[in-house]
Amino acid sequence: MDFKRLAKPALLAGMMVLGSAASALAFTACQVTDTGGIDDNGFNQTAWKGVTDAMAEHGIEGRFLESQAATDYEPNINSLLGGCDIIITVGFLMGDATAAAAQANPDQKFSIVDYAYDPTIPNVLGQVFATDQAAFLAGYLAAGMTKSGTVGTFGGINIPPVTVFMDGFAWGVDYYNQQKGTSVTVLGWDPDTKEGLFTNNFESLDDGRTFAQNLYDEGADIVLPVAGPVGLGSAALADELGTDNLKIIGVDADQYLTNPEKQGVYLTSILKQMDATVKSAIEAAMDGTFAGGLEVGTLENAGVGLAPYHDMDSAVPAELKSEIETIKQQIIDGTISVGM
Amino acid sequence: MSEQQQAQTEKLAHQLLQRAAPSRTVYEDLIIVPVFAIVAALILGGLVMLATNVSLEAIGKSYVALIYGSVGSLGAWSETLTAATPLVLAGLGVAMGFRAGFFNIGAEGQVLMGGMAAVIAGFSFAGLPIYIHLPLALMAGILVGGFYAGIAGWLRAATGAHEVISTIMLNLISYRLVDYLLKVPFIQKSGRSDPISNAVLDSAQLPRLLDWIDPNLRVHGGLIIMLLAVWFCYWLLFKTTIGFEFRASGENADAARFAGMRSGLIVVLVMALAGALAGLAGANQVLGVLERASPGFSAGIGFNAISVALLGRSHPIGVLIAGLLFGALEAGGRQMQVDAGVSLDLIGIVQSLIIAFIAAPLLVRAVFPWGFRGKAASRKE
């Protein structure tokens, strides 16, 4: 064995260890993704954008760990302990693992996206979103835009951060029907019985295609997939069928921007501005104002919202646009109470 | 026979009882080849990472992380052992099947069913002391896993249905069955609408072994159960008449039948044993690691168990070593992500390369021709 050839990487590796020890002195923010992965064009990616924004702005260190299965949550969190000033866990499903780690390590700061603890845990900041407010607008928009009189939705897993989108969407359609005397139907979710279509995963693009196809076959011409990267499969289907036949409403991030290859299929996206809340949680930890508890993103504080129509702008009637603006203001001032 | 002849025969018989010393080949196969396999895999893995624009620094850093994260600290050992425990248990089950000539693909389903049974037993029966409740929950996993695999064994014995097909189908059934069970009101966690079970009560949890040092050390009592299972399988396979029947049937089913062994009974027995071990692996996960069941909580353990069994050459000690290797790769792979930021997919490639090289000793001998003096063992399997 050629010793010189071996020696070089070993030396480099040794320097790296020293290097990482040195950089550990800088403020470090760490993220653990759920099984969707860091590049899901959705909420893991949006949350990570919050970390990278903070890195760019404040010159801090950032790391992430991807989970392959639910069994990874706890060891992934554990392996970041000690090396991170704040650990951001993304997703409702990580609620139990985060709580356990936070209670075992009271000096470690945590922030979890999409989970509200009751009672709250002192070293965990929960970030939740009134996504139903934005989804309400999307539902109203969809009801106004549908030609077939049928719109559809499906979710990843039947958990509150997912179904809150579907609730708002369905209520928005109902509100449109009330106002206009129409009878647009929503396939895939019943907000009263809390039952609907779920892929039971956040990974399979094939499922996204199949579920959208089924909804399309039942007459839906606008579909809202609430399942992270699964929705990319639905977008691919819409791209093939043509946007006249099927439009997609994105979730979490503005998917017109995050999925540029298929951007034409998105009517709009329901924004969940996790990047903003994640960044503010990091900043709070940096300047010492971090406190556990709950932060709620709403239309009012721009934590949730509706993305621009982009290419669809000309297709959406001006009247509908202004009605949506009005409803948004009514939700903010409490005239319309979503879900009541 | 004359006295002289008899004396000669006795002397010859005595000579025949001598065992040959293990050959150099055995030593090379067991120690040198795996070491070279890891070296070869790391070099090739490094080239793959280079090709995907990972810097040389990051590669060096990631390999240090691989070692550090698997064996470099108490926490690393704890993670390695925690990950290895279910793999060894399920791997033993698969290996038992291989030994008897049955290709049991169903460990994944057996892990799920055994785990579900253990969870249900684990959150029910509040108020029992741990020395009753924990064994009860473990036994539930063993029995249900064994029963579930026994179905495939019975189908084989009674109808000749091939176990590869029936165990794959039982896997598919188990996924949906778990989805369904997790929505059944008395199992589903109250207040949740997604499929997730109630949490296992404290009295049914496998106690953590080292939490008195650091509460984050996850290694738990399942480790002891796993080591007992390794010993049990070794004893069963090599020291009992049942193990003799398993091995004979696996090597030559016709000869076993001609020797009066009952093949139908052996199928059912070995499949039930395989399922019991896989079910124990599932129970180990829910009682020692997850504390609850959610869809897909098996996380591919049942499939990795097939690799573990093959890599361990279906020998209980081999399975233990292979399972530890898999566990170390899992724990070390996590550290590679943390320290070097190498993507999970690349880590998967490096892990698979190491396993592939170890599984192909002849390839390693061809790549590193020097240093191997023993003749390559030809294996008939």
Place this chain on the structure above:
Amino acid sequence: MDIELRGITKRFGEVVANSGVNLQIKAGEVLGLLGENGAGKSTMMNVLSGLYRPDEGEIVIDGKPVQFDGPGDGIRAGIGMVHQHFMLVPVFTVAENVVLGVEPTGPFDSLDLKTARKQVREINETYGLEVDPDALIENLPVGIQQRVEIIKVLFREADVLIFDEPTAVLTPQEVTDFFKIVRALKDAGKALVFITHKLHEILEIADRINVLRAGQIVGECLPGEKTDIELAEMMVGRPVNLEVEKKPYAPGEVLLDVKDLTILREDDSLAVDDVSFSVRRNEVVGIAGVQGNGQSALVEALAGVHRVAGGTISFEGKDITRTSARARHKMGFAHIPEDRLKNGVVTNFTIAENMVLNSYYDERYSKGVSMDWNAVNEHAAEYAAAFDVRTPSIFETLNHLSGGNQQKMVVAREMSRDTQLMIAAHPTRGLDVGSIEYIHSRLMHARDEGDAVLIVSSELDEVIALSDRILVMFKGRIVAEFGAGGRPVDKNDIGLAMAGATL
């Protein structure tokens, strides 16, 4: 074409397989090569065909030294091997198999089967082979398949043909036909090498005989010069006794009684059709017949590993038709199965493990479920020594043993306990003289000790030498009985009965 091997030495590590072998192969002559299993016959032929390269010595063809670097060189030089195990594709036709690898091609590289068929027919006519070029291999009997192998070699224009144990798989009638073909090839000027350990065949067909022992040529003679016993002693290297010694026939009471037995094959065809016979203590009953006439099914049914469709099997007056193989084993049944490797042994097990393959549950070897390996090993070593199983250790796996030693291991296992009934199917198939002699004496010993012995063999000489009574099976029925209480034993009559002639 004449070939000479001069001073060929071939080593495998420390094992010397051939040592200074000189051999002459001449056109128009049959060279008989006689030797025990493991004497180095196969190594020598593999050197000749180019598969192995000799460590010392040279091959000289028509006076010119040549060097072979691979099996292709041997074929190109005109040397063809007909292996003991055929290498034919069962679902291909004769013509397709013959041209496989050297296909004649037409325009655009298309397969020209027409030419192939024509050439096969020409070879057929030249040597009187009578093989239909369009028949599927899987539909042909073994004897015809062997001719296809011969055609293959001739098609490749071989002048030297090497036959490795060619008669091992043939019936007596097929052997006669095979010899005709060998003579036709000889008359056409081919050089032939005939490898075997069967003495009478070599005396019948060879023009010159070389005897190989332990890698060296130990003798050369013409057929008329030596008797079969002399040749056998040359081959084995010690005095042998080809006659089976047995005590006078004094049968005891009936032990095994078979009545109206009917057995079906797996495809529901009739394997054994309404057969009745009995075997007494101190008696050897031989069942002769061409393979495939129901003997296999009969033996398996008697051993308890094949279902019986009708009739009864009784043992010591008790009906045992439905009892398991294990139960019969406990009653004192011993069974040497027909296909040793398939049914008799586990080749990856050690000799010790194989020695208890069907008695491991016995209280001598296990207590409850716990095996007593010390007892197993001690007994195994004792039996291996007593039955002349040649091995360095009982912890060797069985695949390291030669066929003869494997068979002796099986015989040791079956006879190393208190047996009542010995069922031996082809007990010496493929074995060398020394092993055959030994196994025959052991079977006779069992008979003289009071066992009932049933022997099934397609080797007529063996059946005649061992049996007190001979039953001939044809198409699932017993068609004739010879010896005590039947017709006088006459080899020709028995052969006719085996072929289905009514006597």
